[in-house]
Amino acid sequence: GEFAESHPVLWIAHDPWNAISLTEGLRRKGFKLVPVRSGFSALSQVMKELPLLLRSGALTHDDNPLMEWMTDNLAVDTDGFGNLKPSLEKSRDRIDGLSALFRALASRVREEETGS
Secondary structure, three states, rough: HHHHOOOHHHEEOOOOOHHHHHHHHHHHHHEEEEEEEOOOHHHHHHHHHHHHHHHHHOOOOOHHHHHHHHHHOEEEEEEEOOOOOOOOOOOOOHHHHHHHHHHHHHHHHHHHHHOO
């Protein structure tokens, strides 16, 4: 559609856990896939940076009510080193959009680091 034409997909960030069928299908269609696991090492940095991105205006969500709702639902797990990750078990309700945002930001950092 019109959106896809003006916003080309550079890559798709995904959690490789139990996603073989999905990822194979996307690869066959020509998409570049960037695996981003759901653990502390992959998500902590971007979860800590997200508030800075929002305050600086580098990232906006245009007061999207669904993102506000998911933010209210979000619970966070921490480890002994102060690392963060979303907690699916402790979150009050759905956080899928936030999880996708964290994964997208993490994939961007990874792509910038590897120069891919």
